[in-house]
Amino acid sequence: MNRWIGPALAAPVTLWLLLSFAAPMFVVLVLSLHEYPDPFGPLFITPSIAQFRDIVSDGFYFGVVSETILLGLGVTVITALLGYPLAHWLARMPVKYRAAAFAVILIPLLTNVVVRSLGIILLLAPEGLINSVTGLIGIPPARYMLFTHGAVAVALAQVFLPFMVLALYDNLQGTSPRVHEAAQSLGASPAVRFLTVDLPLSLPGLRSGTVIVFLMATTAYVSASLLGGKKVWTTGMLVLQEAIKNLNAPLAAALAIIMTVTGLAFAALCAYSLNRLMPWLKGKPSNPWSIPRWLVPIINILGPIVSKLLLAISLLLLLLPLVLVCIQSFNDVPQATASGFRGFTLKWYEAVFFAGTYADAFWVSVQLAVTSMLVALSLSLPAAFALARYPFKGRSALLAFWLLPMSLPHVAIGVGMLRLLQIYLIIPPFLGLVAIHVIVILPFAITLLTTSVMGLDRAQEEAAASLGASPVRRFFLIIMPGLAPGLFAAGIVGFLLSFGEVTVTSFLTTARLTTLPVRIYAESTFSLEPTAHAISAVLILFTVIALALLGRVVRLDRLYAR
Amino acid sequence: MNVSRRTFNKLIAGAGLAAPFHIIRSASAQEPKKGDELVVGIWGGAQEKIVREHVEKPLVEKYGCKVSYVLGGTGDRRARAYAERGRPSFDVLYLNIFESRQAVKDGVTQAPTPAVKNFEALYPSARKGGYGVAFNPCTIVYDKTKASKPITSWKDMWNPEWKGRIAWPDGLGAEGISALMMAARVWGGDEKNADIGFEKVKELKPFAAIQGSQAQLFEMFDQKLADLSVEFGSFTQSYVETRNPNIAIAKPVEGQALSMNVACITEGTKNQKLAEEWINLHLSEPCMLAYARQIYYSPTVSNITVPDDIKSKLVLGDADVAKLVDFDWDVINASRAKWQAKYDREIAG
Numbered sequence: 001m002n003r004w005i006g007p008a009l010a011a012p013v014t015l016w017l018l019l020s021f022a023a024p025m026f027v028v029l030v031l032s033l034h035e036y037p038d039p040f041g042p043l044f045i046t047p048s049i050a051q052f053r054d055i056v057s058d059g060f061y062f063g064v065v066s067e068t069i070l071l072g073l074g075v076t077v078i079t080a081l082l083g084y085p086l087a088h089w090l091a092r093m094p095v096k097y098r099a100a101a102f103a104v105i106l107i108p109l110l111t112n113v114v115v116r117s118l119g120i121i122l123l124l125a126p127e128g129l130i131n132s133v134t135g136l137i138g139i140p141p142a143r144y145m146l147f148t149h150g151a152v153a154v155a156l157a158q159v160f161l162p163f164m165v166l167a168l169y170d171n172l173q174g175t176s177p178r179v180h181e182a183a184q185s186l187g188a189s190p191a192v193r194f195l196t197v198d199l200p201l202s203l204p205g206l207r208s209g210t211v212i213v214f215l216m217a218t219t220a221y222v223s224a225s226l227l228g229g230k231k232v233w234t235t236g237m238l239v240l241q242e243a244i245k246n247l248n249a250p251l252a253a254a255l256a257i258i259m260t261v262t263g264l265a266f267a268a269l270c271a272y273s274l275n276r277l278m279p280w281l282k283g284k285p286s287n288p289w290s291i292p293r294w295l296v297p298i299i300n301i302l303g304p305i306v307s308k309l310l311l312a313i314s315l316l317l318l319l320l321p322l323v324l325v326c327i328q329s330f331n332d333v334p335q336a337t338a339s340g341f342r343g344f345t346l347k348w349y350e351a352v353f354f355a356g357t358y359a360d361a362f363w364v365s366v367q368l369a370v371t372s373m374l375v376a377l378s379l380s381l382p383a384a385f386a387l388a389r390y391p392f393k394g395r396s397a398l399l400a401f402w403l404l405p406m407s408l409p410h411v412a413i414g415v416g417m418l419r420l421l422q423i424y425l426i427i428p429p430f431l432g433l434v435a436i437h438v439i440v441i442l443p444f445a446i447t448l449l450t451t452s453v454m455g456l457d458r459a460q461e462e463a464a465a466s467l468g469a470s471p472v473r474r475f476f477l478i479i480m481p482g483l484a485p486g487l488f489a490a491g492i493v494g495f496l497l498s499f500g501e502v503t504v505t506s507f508l509t510t511a512r513l514t515t516l517p518v519r520i521y522a523e524s525t526f527s528l529e530p531t532a533h534a535i536s537a538v539l540i541l542f543t544v545i546a547l548a549l550l551g552r553v554v555r556l557d558r559l560y561a562r
Numbered sequence: 563m564n565v566s567r568r569t570f571n572k573l574i575a576g577a578g579l580a581a582p583f584h585i586i587r588s589a590s591a592q593e594p595k596k597g598d599e600l601v602v603g604i605w606g607g608a609q610e611k612i613v614r615e616h617v618e619k620p621l622v623e624k625y626g627c628k629v630s631y632v633l634g635g636t637g638d639r640r641a642r643a644y645a646e647r648g649r650p651s652f653d654v655l656y657l658n659i660f661e662s663r664q665a666v667k668d669g670v671t672q673a674p675t676p677a678v679k680n681f682e683a684l685y686p687s688a689r690k691g692g693y694g695v696a697f698n699p700c701t702i703v704y705d706k707t708k709a710s711k712p713i714t715s716w717k718d719m720w721n722p723e724w725k726g727r728i729a730w731p732d733g734l735g736a737e738g739i740s741a742l743m744m745a746a747r748v749w750g751g752d753e754k755n756a757d758i759g760f761e762k763v764k765e766l767k768p769f770a771a772i773q774g775s776q777a778q779l780f781e782m783f784d785q786k787l788a789d790l791s792v793e794f795g796s797f798t799q800s801y802v803e804t805r806n807p808n809i810a811i812a813k814p815v816e817g818q819a820l821s822m823n824v825a826c827i828t829e830g831t832k833n834q835k836l837a838e839e840w841i842n843l844h845l846s847e848p849c850m851l852a853y854a855r856q857i858y859y860s861p862t863v864s865n866i867t868v869p870d871d872i873k874s875k876l877v878l879g880d881a882d883v884a885k886l887v888d889f890d891w892d893v894i895n896a897s898r899a900k901w902q903a904k905y906d907r908e909i910a911g
Contacts, residue, residue: 037899039644039645039647039668040644040647040668060906060907121781125781125785126785126786126787127784127785127786128785143787146771146785146787147771147787225774226774226778229771229772229773229774229778230732230771230772230774230910231771231772231910233906233910241733241902243641244637244638244640244641245637245733245734245735245902246898246899246902247640247641247644248899333805334800334801334804334805418641418642418645419645421642421645421646506634506638507638507641507642509632510601510630510632510651514632514633518633518634519606519633521634522605522606522633522634522635523606523607523633528607528777529607
C-alpha cells in the first residue's frame with residue numbers, strides 16, 4: 001500500500017502537465033526537427049537536425065547562449081547577496097510590523113514588469129535619479145549606464161530579488177530561537193552566528209532560490225530588451241525574434257530546446273554543488289562550519305556594516321523604481337518614458353477610473369490569478385509530499401518534468417501553442433488561460449512547498465499521533481499550520497506570476513478576454529502613456545491597504561510564524 | 563443520453579460534410595445582423611481611441627453590431643493570423659506595409675476590392691496588400707542643434723559629425739528596412755543588391771545605441787544619448803511639439819521611405835460585409851482627419867479636405883505621395899531571413 005502513496009500524490013500534477021503542457025512542448029520538439037520553416041505545412045514531416053546543425057556551427061548562437069548564462073549567473077549572485085540581508089531582516093522583524101515589511105517585496109511583484117523596467121530606466125538614465133544625486137556631491141555623471149549588461153543585470157535583479165527573498169525567508173524564519181541562544185551562549189557574535197548557523201541552515205532555501213532565479217533570469221526578455229537596447233542579446237530575445245518577426249518556428253523551437261537543456265544543466269550543477277555543502281540532509285556525517293579565529297574580529301567589525309549596506313541597497317533597489325513610478329503617475333508628460341517632472345496632473349487616474357477600459361481587464365486578471373493560484377496550490381501540495389516523504393522510483397525524472405515549464409521560455413510555450421491555436425480556441429477562453437497559467441505557477445509552487453514540507457518537524461506529528469490524533473486531525477492541526485508560511489509564500493508567488501504573465505497570455509487572449517498586463521503591453525507597443533503608472537500606483541496602494549487590513553482581521557503572525 | 567458508435571460516426575461525418583459548406587457560405591457577403599461581433603486587431607493607445615470614436619460608433623449605430631478589439635503590435639497579431647489561416651478569430655487585422663502584402667500572398671488576408679466604397683479614392687500605392695489607411699513615411703530625424711547644416715540627403719548620415727551619435731533602428735521592421743534600403747539605394751545598390759547597404763551601414767558604427775521603438779528613441783533624445791535616427795515622421799512630429807523642439811524631421815532629396823498602415827480583411831471571415839463597412843468608415847473624412855490631427859498620420863484617400871493648419875505636416879496630394887520611395891517588397895520579403903541573420907551579426911551588438 002505504502003509503495004503507492006508517492007505515485008498517487010504525484011499523479012494529479014503530472015496529469016495536468018501532460019494535458020496542457022506536454023502538448024505544446026511536443027509540438028516545439030517536432031518543430032525543431034523541421035528542416036525549413038513553413039507556417040502552413042504539415043506538422044509531421046521527415047525529421048531533420050538541420051536547425052541544430054546550423055545553431056551549433058554558428059558562433060553567433062554560441063555567443064548569445066553563453067552571454068545569457070553568464071548574465072543569469074550574475075543576476076543569481078546579486079540576488080543572493082542582496083536577498084540574504086533582506087530575508088534575515090524580515091525574519092527578525094517583530095510580528096507586529098512583519099505584514100508592513102512584507103509589502104517591501106510584494107509591491108514590486110505586483111507592479112508590471114514593463115513598468116518596473118521603465119522605473120529602472122528613470123533611475124539609470126544620464127539625467128536620472130542616480131546621476132542627479134551624485135551630481136549634488138560633485139561626482140560627474142555616468143552617462144553610459146543604460147544599454148549595458150550591468151543595466152540589464154540590475155533590472156533583472158530588481159525583478160527577481162523578491163523570489164529569492166521568499167525562498168530564503170522560509171528557511172531563515174524557521175530556525176528555532178533556541179539554536180540562536182545556543183550559538184550565543186557559546187560565544188558567537190551575531191555576524192559569526194549568521195555565517196556558521198543561519199547560513200548553513202538556509203542552504204535548502206538558497207538552493208530553491210538559485211534555481212528559480214537562474215532559470216527565470218536566463219529566459220527573461222522584456223527587461224533585457226528594454227534596458228539592453230539590443231546591445232545585450234539573450235536567448236529569449238532570439239527565440240521571440242525568430243518565432244514572431246521571422247515566422248521561423250523551427251529555428252525558434254530549436255533555440256528554445258537548446259536554451260532549456262543548457263539552463264537545466266546549469267541549474268542542476270548549482271543544485272548539486274549546494275547539495276555537496278549540506279551532507280547532513282542525506283544523513284551523512286558532517287563537520288560544523290568553522291571560521292578561523294584570526295578572522296573573527298574582522299568579521300565582527302565588517303559584518304554589521306556590510307549587511308546593513310547590502311540591506312540598504314536591496315531596499316533601495318526594490319523601492320526606488322516604484323517611487324519613480326508613483327511620481328510619474330502624476331506627471332503631465334505625453335509618454336510614459338519621458339523623464340523630468342513637467343507638472344502635476346490627475347488625468348492618468350481619470351483615464352484609469354473613468355474611461356473604464358482598464359477595469360474589465362483588471363477583473364479578468366484578478367479572477368484568473370486567484371483561480372490559477374488555487375488550482376496550482378492544490379496540485380503541488382500532494383506533489384511536495386510525494387517528493388519530500390514518499391520516495392519512489394523515477395522521482396527525479398518526474399521532478400525534472402515538473403520543473404520544465406520554468407526553464408522553457410514562456411515564449412516557446414507560445415510558439416507551441418500557436419500551432420495548436422485552432423484546437424485551443426474550442427476550449428472556453430478562461431479555462432484555457434487557467435490551464436496555461438497553472439503551468440507557469442507549478443514549478444515555483446512545487447519548489448517552495450517541497451522546501452516547506454522538508455522543513456516540517458516530524459516529531460510533532462509523531463507526538464500528535466501518539467496522543468491519538470487521527471491522520472486528518474494531524475493534517476489540519478499540525479501539518480497545515482506548519483506549512484502556512486510555505487503556502488502563503490507559494491500562494492503569493494502564484495498569484496503574482498499569473499497576474500503579471502504577458503508572453504504566453506498575449507498569444508491566447510481573445511477579444512473578449514484580455515488581461516491587464518496584456519493591455520499595458522499592447523499600449524507600450526505603440527506609445528505607453530503614464531496610465532500604466534497610474535494603474536501600478538493604484539495597485540501599490542491596494543497592496544498596502546490589503547496587507548494592513550489582513551493584519552488586523554487575520555492573525556498574520558499565525559501565517560508567518562510557526 | 564447514450565450515443566451509439568454508429569450515431570457518433572454519423573455525427574462526425576455530418577460535421578465533416580457541413581464544414582466545407584460553412585466555409586463557402588461565410589465567404590459570401592451577407593447582410594450583418596443585430597448582435598454580430600466584429601473582431602478587430604489593432605495597436606493600443608491613440609489608434610485604439612481614434613477608431614473607437616470614429617469607426618466603431620457609426621458602425622454600431624448603423625448595424626447594432628458589437629466590436630471587440632485584440633490590442634498589440636503587428637508581430638503578435640500576424641503570427642496569430644497565420645496560425646489561424648482559413649479559420650480566423652479576427653475579422654479585420656491591421657498590418658504594416660510588408661506584412662500586409664505577404665499576408666495576401668500567403669492567403670491569410672484578402673486583396674482589396676471596390677466592395678469598400680472608398681476604395682476608389684485610395685491612392686494607387688495604398689491599394690496593395692489590403693486597404694492602406696495611413697501613410698506614415700520613415701525618414702531621418704535628428705537634433706538640429708548638433709548639426710552643422712540641415713540634413714537634406716540620406717547620404718548626410720555618413721557625415722563624420724554624427725559618428726557615435728546615431729541610434730540605429732532595431733532589426734528589419736518598417737524603420738530598420740527603410741534605413742537599410744535607403745542606404746543601399748543612395749550608394750548605388752538596391753533591393754536585389756543590398757550588400758552595399760550593409761557595408762555602408764557598417765561604416766556608421768559604432769552606434770550610440772540600437773533603438774527598439776519610438777518611445778525608446780525619444781527617451782534617448784531626451785537623455786541626449788543619441789542625436790540621430792531613422793523613424794516615422796508622423797509620431798516624431800508630435801514628439802517635437804510636445805517634448806523636444808530641437809528635433810528636426812528631414813525631407814531628403816531622395817525622398818522619404820514609404821511606409822503605411824494597412825487594414826486587411828481576413829480570408830474566411832464570417833463578417834465580410836461588416837469588415838468592409840468598418841474599413842470604409844476608417845477611410846472616411848472624420849477618421850482620417852482625427853488621425854492626421856492627433857498623430858500626424860497622412861490620409862491615403864484623395865477625397866477629403868484637410869484643414870490648412872496641419873497641411874504642412876502631412877504628405878498630401880498626388881505629387882507628394884508619388885515622391886515617397888516604395889521598395890520591391892517581394893524581394894525584401896524573400897530575403898528577410900538572410901538579412902535578419904546578417905543584421906544580427908554585423909549591425910547589432
